[in-house]
Amino acid sequence: MKKATKSDFIKFLKDLSDSYEVIAPQKIADEGIDLSPVTDFNKITFDYVNTERSFKRFIFPQSQELFKFENNKIVAEKIKPKKQVIVGIRNCDINNFKVLDYNFIEKDPVDSLYKDARDNTIFIVGACIKNNSTCFCKTFKINPLGVESGDLSYLFDDESKEFYIKANTEKGTELIKKLKCKAASDFDEKVKKYETNHDNIPDLIEDKDLVEIFSGQLDGDKWETIFQGCVNCGICTFYCPTCYCFDIEEEGKFWKGRRVRNWDSCMFSIYSKETTGHNPRPTNRERYRNRVLHKFYYQLKHNDSYGCVGCGRCISNCPTNIDIRKIIKTFI
Amino acid sequence: MKNVYIPIEMEVEKNYFETSDRMIKTLKLKFIDEKFEFQPGQFCEFSILGKGEAPFGIASSPHVKDSIEFSINRAGVVTKAIHELRVGDIVGMRGPLGNYYPVDDMKGHNVVVIGGGFAFTTLRSLIEYMLHEKYRADYKDIKVIYGARNPGLLLYKDLLDNWEKRDDIETYFTIDQAVEGWEKLVGFVPTVTEQVAPSPENCYAIVCGPPIMIKFTLPVLLKLGFPKDKIITSLERRMKCGIGKCGRCNLGEHYICKDGPVFNFSQIEKLPNEV
Numbered sequence: 001m002k003k004a005t006k007s008d009f010i011k012f013l014k015d016l017s018d019s020y021e022v023i024a025p026q027k028i029a030d031e032g033i034d035l036s037p038v039t040d041f042n043k044i045t046f047d048y049v050n051t052e053r054s055f056k057r058f059i060f061p062q063s064q065e066l067f068k069f070e071n072n073k074i075v076a077e078k079i080k081p082k083k084q085v086i087v088g089i090r091n092c093d094i095n096n097f098k099v100l101d102y103n104f105i106e107k108d109p110v111d112s113l114y115k116d117a118r119d120n121t122i123f124i125v126g127a128c129i130k131n132n133s134t135c136f137c138k139t140f141k142i143n144p145l146g147v148e149s150g151d152l153s154y155l156f157d158d159e160s161k162e163f164y165i166k167a168n169t170e171k172g173t174e175l176i177k178k179l180k181c182k183a184a185s186d187f188d189e190k191v192k193k194y195e196t197n198h199d200n201i202p203d204l205i206e207d208k209d210l211v212e213i214f215s216g217q218l219d220g221d222k223w224e225t226i227f228q229g230c231v232n233c234g235i236c237t238f239y240c241p242t243c244y245c246f247d248i249e250e251e252g253k254f255w256k257g258r259r260v261r262n263w264d265s266c267m268f269s270i271y272s273k274e275t276t277g278h279n280p281r282p283t284n285r286e287r288y289r290n291r292v293l294h295k296f297y298y299q300l301k302h303n304d305s306y307g308c309v310g311c312g313r314c315i316s317n318c319p320t321n322i323d324i325r326k327i328i329k330t331f332i
Numbered sequence: 333m334k335n336v337y338i339p340i341e342m343e344v345e346k347n348y349f350e351t352s353d354r355m356i357k358t359l360k361l362k363f364i365d366e367k368f369e370f371q372p373g374q375f376c377e378f379s380i381l382g383k384g385e386a387p388f389g390i391a392s393s394p395h396v397k398d399s400i401e402f403s404i405n406r407a408g409v410v411t412k413a414i415h416e417l418r419v420g421d422i423v424g425m426r427g428p429l430g431n432y433y434p435v436d437d438m439k440g441h442n443v444v445v446i447g448g449g450f451a452f453t454t455l456r457s458l459i460e461y462m463l464h465e466k467y468r469a470d471y472k473d474i475k476v477i478y479g480a481r482n483p484g485l486l487l488y489k490d491l492l493d494n495w496e497k498r499d500d501i502e503t504y505f506t507i508d509q510a511v512e513g514w515e516k517l518v519g520f521v522p523t524v525t526e527q528v529a530p531s532p533e534n535c536y537a538i539v540c541g542p543p544i545m546i547k548f549t550l551p552v553l554l555k556l557g558f559p560k561d562k563i564i565t566s567l568e569r570r571m572k573c574g575i576g577k578c579g580r581c582n583l584g585e586h587y588i589c590k591d592g593p594v595f596n597f598s599q600i601e602k603l604p605n606e607v
């Protein structure tokens with residue numbers, strides 16, 4: 001455990017940029033504070049509750065090449081994954097690994113594109129000091145401080161203006177050696193001090209068993225109204241740190257082209273529409289139900305984890321003000 | 333580590349019209365360098381570089397080792413390109429994917445196979461599997477009920493004739509409306525099933541066909557006393573990755589491409605009504 005001044009910490013990140021691409025929170029015109037590759041280290045900011053988008057797109061890009069082809073032959077090439085450091089991740093967001101790792105790595109077969117990106121990334125988690133009215137991470141037993149998460153984690157102490165930094169993995173232990181600053185003996189004290197900052201975050205589920213609750217309500221009246229207002233724009237799924245659905249598409253022609261995967265959304269009507277025209281999820285009702293059940297029922301059945309981390313992005317970005325917290329409350 | 337989205341290469345050996353309406357073609361494809369074995373009921377992602385990929389059930393018998401067959405209905409972008417393939421062309425294949433008919437659990441049982449329309453592909457694979465000299469003794473009586481709108485739409489006519497001549501399989505072929513020259517059954521599959529289905533005692537029913545056929549055949553089987561876990565079907569869903577990653581094909585918590593496509597009705601019953 002170490003404590004560093006802001007300039008020590010920025011210097012540390014800058015040194016890392018010799019061997020890694022550094023991705024950090026910055027003010028981006030029109031987009032607020034968002035994660036983005038750093039070109040000017042002075043632009044890094046730590047003054048935000050959460051970044052506009054989660055870090056998901058850096059390990060599971062919105063559009064990703066699966067392979068190239070030429071003259072009807074697949075071009076064999078081993079794409080060397082980029083080494084990257086992502087700094088400023090919140091603990092809610094990094095809990096998306098429970099869902100993404102399960103889907104792409106733990107469940108056979110391994111998705112090498114995802115795994116390569118994940119293995120070549122260093123994750124630095126920043127403790128939340130403040131929170132938004134839309135935060136509900138505690139519902140999923142996620143601690144907003146998250147000092148045990150990521151390869152490295154840090155807590156910024158407002159009073160001393162120092163970053164308390166802690167290594168949580170082997171990678172992190174190696175890395176923290178490069179950080180030139182003092183050791184921190186009062187780390188635990190600081191953590192205690194900031195815990196109370198988050199007493200306002202609700203736990204909507206407590207110890208209730210969602211599998212039991214939803215298994216009796218796969219159909220029924222409650223579903224008849226909650227989706228109303230949803231225009232199936234899909235924004236909620238695109239912002240969501242845990243959503244992983246993708247489409248596979250062709251670019252180019254057989255003489256030269258590539259196959260790519262692009263994020264997709266179960267909220268779109270064509271998503272499940274079959275060639276015959278038959279659509280097993282014909283209306284908003286089924287599509288909205290699918291999203292809710294995946295997050296609070298199917299994922300629990302898959303690997304006993306929730307499909308939501310309580311980041312609140314789908315709430316603040318929905319054009320029609322649909323609030324997933326209300327949906328949870330409707331059913332439990 | 334292997335990139336699981338890269339298909340292996342196969343060579344087109346045959347590509348011919350299977351039905352009189354010229355909408356369905358059967359393709360025979362030869363393995364080149366890499367090969368795989370499969371079980372009846374599994375499917376593949378068939379890939380035409382520059383056009384895309386689409387899933388199709390394997391129609392040939394698992395005993396044929398150097399090639400596989402598909403029967404493919406022309407429906408859109410990929411299937412049109414498949415219909416245009418010529419002998420010698422190279423295509424991509426990912427497979428075998430998904431689970432398969434419970435051929436082990438079915439041992440020692442009578443089996444009734446009920447099919448409709450061009451969903452007969454993997455049923456052909458299953459029947460050929462059970463009829464193989466190595467396995468035939470594992471199964472008791474085998475009955476096949478197969479229907480199409482008209483005689484021209486029945487798949488695999490030579491094979492059907494062949495089965496009719498054998499004494500270790502009972503066949504019932506039916507068309508929706510009488511036409512001249514047709515001497516077999518006339519009537520919808522559910523009706524024929526009601527008349528000729530075997531006793532539910534110690535018997536598996538394997539049902540594949542258009543949704544409407546399934547909808548009306550299921551109650552018939554239940555009325556006859558078939559237990560739900562011995563009524564088996566293969567579900568269709570829009571698919572992309574075929575390996576349980578892209579999320580596309582879910583029905584409840586199941587990804588049809590991986591946990592399926594083969595399910596029994598006691599499993600299906602517990603899922604949201606989204607078939």
Ligand SMILES: Cc1cc2nc3c(=O)[nH]c(=O)nc-3n(C[C@H](O)[C@H](O)[C@H](O)COP(=O)(O)OP(=O)(O)OC[C@H]3O[C@@H](n4cnc5c(N)ncnc54)[C@H](O)[C@@H]3O)c2cc1C
Nearest residue numbers: 274275386387388389404405408409410411453569570571
């Ligand atoms: C497990 C399984 C087995 C199948 N077996 C057969 C078979 O033996 N014979 C046969 O003719 N058809 C079969 N189908 C249906 C077949 O996959 C679709 O007709 C085919 O994908 C249409 O592709 P297209 O590009 O020509 O159509 P388009 O309508 O142009 O579709 C464009 C894209 O949408 C996707 N798509 C559309 N509908 C479907 C669908 N129902 N399932 C999966 N992907 C879809 C495809 O990836 C395709 O690339 C099967 C489907 C599944 C899921």
Ligand code: SF4
Nearest residue numbers: 230231233234236318
């Ligand atoms: S963001 Fe809102 S309107 Fe858009 S799909 Fe999601 S719930 Fe529906």
Ligand code: SF4
Nearest residue numbers: 240308309311312314
């Ligand atoms: S469902 Fe909404 S609140 Fe939950 S993780 Fe996804 S975007 Fe965040």
Ligand code: FES
Nearest residue numbers: 572574578579589
């Ligand atoms: S087709 Fe991708 S998960 Fe089934």
